[in-house]
Amino acid sequence: MKFNAVTPKLVDGLSAIVGAEHVLLPAAADDMLRYTHDETEDLRYEPEVVLKPANASEISLIMRFCNENLLPVTPRGAGTGLSGGALAVHKGVVLSTERLNKIIRIDERNLQATVEPGVITQVFQEAVIERGLFYPPDPSSRGSSFLGGNLSESSGGPRAVKYGVTKDYVLNMEVVLPTGEITWTGANVLKNATGYNLTQLMVGSEGTLGIITKIVFKLIPFPPQNLVMLVPFRKEEKACAAVSRIFMAGIVPSALEFMEREAIDWADRYLGFNTKRPADELAHLLIELDGNDMDLLFKDAERVYEVLEQFDVGDILVADTEKQKAELWQLRRNVAHAVKANSIYKEEDTVVPRAELPKLLRGVKEIGEKYNFKSVCYGHAGDGNLHVNIVKGDMSDDDWNNKLPEGIKEIFRLCVELGGTISGEHGIGLVQKPYIGLALNEVQLRLMRGIKELFDPRGILNPGKIF
Amino acid sequence: MKFNAVTPKLVDGLSAIVGAEHVLLPAAADDMLRYTHDETEDLRYEPEVVLKPANASEISLIMRFCNENLLPVTPRGAGTGLSGGALAVHKGVVLSTERLNKIIRIDERNLQATVEPGVITQVFQEAVIERGLFYPPDPSSRGSSFLGGNLSESSGGPRAVKYGVTKDYVLNMEVVLPTGEITWTGANVLKNATGYNLTQLMVGSEGTLGIITKIVFKLIPFPPQNLVMLVPFRKEEKACAAVSRIFMAGIVPSALEFMEREAIDWADRYLGFNTKRPADELAHLLIELDGNDMDLLFKDAERVYEVLEQFDVGDILVADTEKQKAELWQLRRNVAHAVKANSIYKEEDTVVPRAELPKLLRGVKEIGEKYNFKSVCYGHAGDGNLHVNIVKGDMSDDDWNNKLPEGIKEIFRLCVELGGTISGEHGIGLVQKPYIGLALNEVQLRLMRGIKELFDPRGILNPGKIF
Numbered sequence: 029m030k031f032n033a034v035t036p037k038l039v040d041g042l043s044a045i046v047g048a049e050h051v052l053l054p055a056a057a058d059d060m061l062r063y064t065h066d067e068t069e070d071l072r073y074e075p076e077v078v079l080k081p082a083n084a085s086e087i088s089l090i091m092r093f094c095n096e097n098l099l100p101v102t103p104r105g106a107g108t109g110l111s112g113g114a115l116a117v118h119k120g121v122v123l124s125t126e127r128l129n130k131i132i133r134i135d136e137r138n139l140q141a142t143v144e145p146g147v148i149t150q151v152f153q154e155a156v157i158e159r160g161l162f163y164p165p166d167p168s169s170r171g172s173s174f175l176g177g178n179l180s181e182s183s184g185g186p187r188a189v190k191y192g193v194t195k196d197y198v199l200n201m202e203v204v205l206p207t208g209e210i211t212w213t214g215a216n217v218l219k220n221a222t223g224y225n226l227t228q229l230m231v232g233s234e235g236t237l238g239i240i241t242k243i244v245f246k247l248i249p250f251p252p253q254n255l256v257m258l259v260p261f262r263k264e265e266k267a268c269a270a271v272s273r274i275f276m277a278g279i280v281p282s283a284l285e286f287m288e289r290e291a292i293d294w295a296d297r298y299l300g301f302n303t304k305r306p307a308d309e310l311a312h313l314l315i316e317l318d319g320n321d322m323d324l325l326f327k328d329a330e331r332v333y334e335v336l337e338q339f340d341v342g343d344i345l346v347a348d349t350e351k352q353k354a355e356l357w358q359l360r361r362n363v364a365h366a367v368k369a370n371s372i373y374k375e376e377d378t379v380v381p382r383a384e385l386p387k388l389l390r391g392v393k394e395i396g397e398k399y400n401f402k403s404v405c406y407g408h409a410g411d412g413n414l415h416v417n418i419v420k421g422d423m424s425d426d427d428w429n430n431k432l433p434e435g436i437k438e439i440f441r442l443c444v445e446l447g448g449t450i451s452g453e454h455g456i457g458l459v460q461k462p463y464i465g466l467a468l469n470e471v472q473l474r475l476m477r478g479i480k481e482l483f484d485p486r487g488i489l490n491p492g493k494i495f
Numbered sequence: 496m497k498f499n500a501v502t503p504k505l506v507d508g509l510s511a512i513v514g515a516e517h518v519l520l521p522a523a524a525d526d527m528l529r530y531t532h533d534e535t536e537d538l539r540y541e542p543e544v545v546l547k548p549a550n551a552s553e554i555s556l557i558m559r560f561c562n563e564n565l566l567p568v569t570p571r572g573a574g575t576g577l578s579g580g581a582l583a584v585h586k587g588v589v590l591s592t593e594r595l596n597k598i599i600r601i602d603e604r605n606l607q608a609t610v611e612p613g614v615i616t617q618v619f620q621e622a623v624i625e626r627g628l629f630y631p632p633d634p635s636s637r638g639s640s641f642l643g644g645n646l647s648e649s650s651g652g653p654r655a656v657k658y659g660v661t662k663d664y665v666l667n668m669e670v671v672l673p674t675g676e677i678t679w680t681g682a683n684v685l686k687n688a689t690g691y692n693l694t695q696l697m698v699g700s701e702g703t704l705g706i707i708t709k710i711v712f713k714l715i716p717f718p719p720q721n722l723v724m725l726v727p728f729r730k731e732e733k734a735c736a737a738v739s740r741i742f743m744a745g746i747v748p749s750a751l752e753f754m755e756r757e758a759i760d761w762a763d764r765y766l767g768f769n770t771k772r773p774a775d776e777l778a779h780l781l782i783e784l785d786g787n788d789m790d791l792l793f794k795d796a797e798r799v800y801e802v803l804e805q806f807d808v809g810d811i812l813v814a815d816t817e818k819q820k821a822e823l824w825q826l827r828r829n830v831a832h833a834v835k836a837n838s839i840y841k842e843e844d845t846v847v848p849r850a851e852l853p854k855l856l857r858g859v860k861e862i863g864e865k866y867n868f869k870s871v872c873y874g875h876a877g878d879g880n881l882h883v884n885i886v887k888g889d890m891s892d893d894d895w896n897n898k899l900p901e902g903i904k905e906i907f908r909l910c911v912e913l914g915g916t917i918s919g920e921h922g923i924g925l926v927q928k929p930y931i932g933l934a935l936n937e938v939q940l941r942l943m944r945g946i947k948e949l950f951d952p953r954g955i956l957n958p959g960k961i962f
Contacts, residue, residue, distance in 0.1 A: 135848070135850075136743060137739050137743070137850035138739065138848040138849055138850045138851075138879075139739075139742055139743075139849075140848060160743075160745065181688055182686075182687070182688040182692075183688075184686050188685070188686060189685075192663075193686055195692075196659075196663070205938070209938045211936060211938040211939055212936075212939075213939075214916075215846075215911075215914065215915055215916035215934070216848050216914035216915070217846045217847065217848060217878075217879055217880075217914070217915050217916060217919065218655070218656075218846075218849070218878045218879060218880075219649070219651050219655060219660055219846055219875075219878050219879075219880050219919035219920050220649070220699075220846065220916055220918070220919065221648055221649040221650075221699050221844070221918040221919060221920050221921060221922045221923070222916045222917055222918045222923060222931075222934050222935065223699075223923065223931065223934070223935050223939065223940075223943050223961060223962070224696060224699070224700055224704075224942075224943045224946055225649075225662075225695045225696060225698065225699055226939060226942060226943070228692045228695035228696070229691060229692060229695070229696055231692065232687075232688050232690075232691070232692055233691055237691075248747065249742065249743075249744075249745040249746070249747060250745075272604050272605065272606075275606055275716065276603060276604070276606075276627075276716075277716075278627065278716035278717075278787060279716070280715065280716060320745060320791075320795075321791050321794065323790075323791075324787075324788050324790075324791050327788065328787075377688070379682075379684045379685075379686055379687065380684065381602075381605040381607060381683050381684060382605055382606075382685070383602075383604035383605045384605075408686075411684075411685045411686050412605075412684055412685060412686075413684075413685075413686050444682070447682065447683035447684070448682055448683070448684050449681070449682035449684060449687055449689045450689055451687070451688040451689045452684065452685075452686035452687065452688060453686050453688050454688060455688045456688070456689060456690065460689075464689075464690065467682070467689050467690070468689065468690050469678060469679075471672070471676045471678040472678055472679075472680075472690065472693060473690075475691075475693060475949065475950065476690050476691045476693070478949040479691055479946065479949065482942065482945040482946065482949060483942065494690060495690070
């Protein structure tokens with residue numbers, strides 16, 4: 029695919045749409061810097077121009093202009109992505125949604141909210157909690173990630189296990205198509221059997237089919253009570269196996285997070301907690317139960333203990349205070365930061381049916397031995413979603429770049445064999461693109477490419493991603 | 496669109512694929528009869544041939560054959576649809592999935608089940624309950640409807656309000672495309688960020704994009720306790736208004752069903768219950784709470800009573816026995832049968848944000864007065880999904896055929912104005928097709944038609960439906 033360069037004349041045209049003060053050029057190197065990367069490894073791609081439009085109308089004009097002039101457009105939320113979806117790999121235009129940052133309406137009567145895509149996830153969560161409402165999706169990056177980005181990558185987070193992922197909370201979206209038309213994708217209703225599901229087609233499409241400009245979310249009542257416990261296991265695989273047994277006992281925890289020993293140790297050190305843990309505790313589950321009634325949670329906790337007794341666990345730590353709960357969550361949420369602070373790494377977002385987790389974990393370690401890489405594993409065990417952080421450490425650049433991909437292929441092949449796939453909540457973006465053929469067959473790829481062409485006939489929106 | 500007729504020679508070709516004993520021709524009039532209609536009004540369309548293939552391979556061969564010979568194919572589940580999706584309006588082939596009726600596997604470790612599309616909804620529900628598991632979607636037709644049909648029409652049912660609709664339980668599907676390729680749509684996982692969501696694109700596509708041949712559902716633990724109450728209101732609109740207040744009080748009932756007075760009376764008579772009800776009780780809510788713990792349900796019920804006190808309710812009937820619960824549910828589930836037994840009718844599947852229900856109900860009645868039609872209204876109030884049964888009664892055929900559609904248009908316009916749409920769980924199929932332009936704009940229609948063409952270049956699969 030051949031795109032045009034963004035000439036000064038074209039910059040003028042774009043400036044006329046968004047206003048010169050909302051245009052960034054490479055000359056402004058410091059300001060430009062953050063638009064050259066997301067949170068994926070250490071990748072850097074500098075766009076020719078960054079645009080910060082104010083609304084859907086401006087985005088529509090930009091898309092028409094770029095279509096006409098064959099300029100690639102890379103949409104960007106907060107840049108917290110983990111698959112490189114927001115990287116301008118074909119240069120051209122980066123279109124940032126940061127100015128579309130309003131919570132338009134929280135509708136308590138209908139338990140719905142209408143927001144712009146540039147609202148920070150946590151800001152939205154806190155705004156609805158103030159009204160006694162709950163927006164459950166909570167990716168680790170929620171303190172800075174945008175809701176539009178969460179939707180584009182089909183983000184999850186720990187509470188997905190009980191409450192579902194971002195896609196389960198979107199009722200309707202306003203989008204600007206690559207060709208410039210502005211349309212809603214559905215209606216503001218909980219059930220919709222009116223035509224094809226364009227809303228869910230847009231969710232998880234990683235900014236390749238359209239630019240989200242408004243979102244209508246459903247909300248649920250906020251469950252005011254919760255109970256958090258940290259459970260040490262003497263074997264990693266026992267921790268994984270306990271996960272599906274907890275569900276089989278009729279309990280649906282609001283979070284069920286797995287951390288292998290190194291994950292918790294690295295996070296411990298990174299946060300300066302330096303907790304002393306017995307040497308034989310090789311893995312932990314962080315379990316949260318929530319609901320309206322504390323007595324019921326204690327009852328449920330008893331049933332969880334009964335299950336855990338069969339798995340040779342160490343001393344269970346039940347958080348007594350909000351501070352203690354927050355610290356346990358901090359540990360879990362900082363594993364990726366801790367790994368990143370230690371080494372260059374690649375994070376694989378593997379996902380399998382949850383009872384297959386022990387096999388996946390064992391397989392990852394065996395593949396690591398074969399290809400001589402170290403991995404730190406943790407993740408949303410309740411969903412069968414294991415984040416495999418492959419640490420570069422002292423691996424040579426040659427091995428990292430040329431040998432490791434073969435190991436990653438083996439991991440992904442194992443996921444597919446186990447009934448799973450290669451991304452649960454991070455997307456394919458740029459970095460998993462070479463592996464897409466392991467997860468999707470030729471028929472699926474043909475349909476997806478056909479859909480892409482239907483939405484984006486000139487292929488200008490987020491080119492070079494997914495397939 | 497011009498299709499070919501199914502000549503005897505073509506019948507031979509099709510018989511060679513499925514076996515002559517699995518082919519029905521119009522000569523076998525009695526056997527053919529049930530393939531000429533579904534549950535939509537009194538519509539009848541006779542196909543040229545009915546095929547009952549055994550598996551995906553045979554379906555694949557049928558689709559290739561029909562593509563080559565330009566024969567229209569109408570896929571059919573149990574024929575319980577309410578929008579005419581299974582009617583062979585272009586004649587040709589009806590492809591029945593009735594022989595694909597196996598529950599292939601209930602996987603208790605992963606809380607998943609793999610089934611064929613011809614499994615009856617209730618048969619599946621009961622099979623999983625035996626293992627302590629729960630498949631919540633429960634359309635009124637569950638005693639005869641097929642799971643494949645439920646998916647195709649994006650069916651709901653009373654428990655959607657807490658547990659979501661059919662689409663929320665499907666993880667993966669095997670489908671045969673109109674061009675004959677067999678493919679899975681996703682993976683057997685709870686979270687999937689790997690390419691576009693083909694699974695959700697297929698759900699609700701009313702058999703126009705492919706034929707479902709296997710389904711992987713997620714299951715949840717079965718909540719063993721429930722509490723059912725019937726609440727009479729002196730004003731219909733108060734009943735509707737109470738609905739959103741119950742949610743605002745932090746309660747998510749497992750069902751929250753509305754019946755206006757005539758709906759419950761008709762069902763009462765139809766079932767021979769002949770319950771005496773005070774004349775001033777103009778509407779009822781059937782409320783179900785469920786969970787693991789009866790004490791908690793009683794607590795929640797107290798909170799529901801507190802809300803209801805503000806709405807001028809009559810004596811609340813709390814079902815004491817399983818028999819009484821079953822009778823209350825029988826009432827609700829038989830409203831449509833009762834209406835059907837009384838008169839030709841049209842059922843509109845309106846859906847709005849739930850707090851707009853009072854406006855919708857008032858509007859329906861006003862439009863009824865204007866166009867001189869009577870309606871019996873009931874439905875899934877917790878989801879904002881109101882079934883409007885328009886009764887022909889002594890309306891002239893001319894008014895029924897020519898004047899009524901204008902009234903229906905007004906109802907649908909009102910739905911859209913209120914943020915809703917024209918079908919919540921029945922689909923568009925044949926009978927709502929004339930109204931699709933009220934709900935979908937030109938951009939949406941263009942995208943949907945493009946998707947249809949991508950999947951079905953010759954337009955042979957379920958032609959004449961949706962748009």
